[in-house]
Amino acid sequence: MKRFSLGVVAAHGVIDPFVNAGTYISFSGVPGTQPKRTLAALDLIAPVLHTLFLRTKQAEESTIDLMVLTDRQRELVDLAVMGLSDKAIASRLAISDHTVGNHFRAIYAKLGIGKRSQLIALLK
DSSP states (O other): OOOTOOOOOOOOOOOOTTTTTEEEEEESSSHHHHHEEEEEEHHHHHHHHHHHHHHHHHHHOOOOGGGOHHHHHHHHHHHHHHTOOOOHHHHTTTTTHHHHHHHHHHHHHTTTTOHHHHHHHHHH
């Protein structure tokens, strides 16, 4: 750090298990006189920067290929986008809640996501 005249460097990492991603953010030239305040500020800033980074990446990668899904899986995705719950989807398709859950787990795995809110966000 001395070699590059960075001064005091503060860093913070964010791990987001819901999207299977993480970010590591570092700031150079941070005042070293109040380390507790600096860390508190990083605790506030890092998650916001992480979210902005993910939104930027999602905007770049927003093309989602639903053709990798079966017809039945695409039907469930359409119902989810309409806002139906698992129970309502199960009722409409005359299948069990458990089967709906299995379908969604398979959908998430094929699309590389972890939850319904990500699916909805990618499709809107």
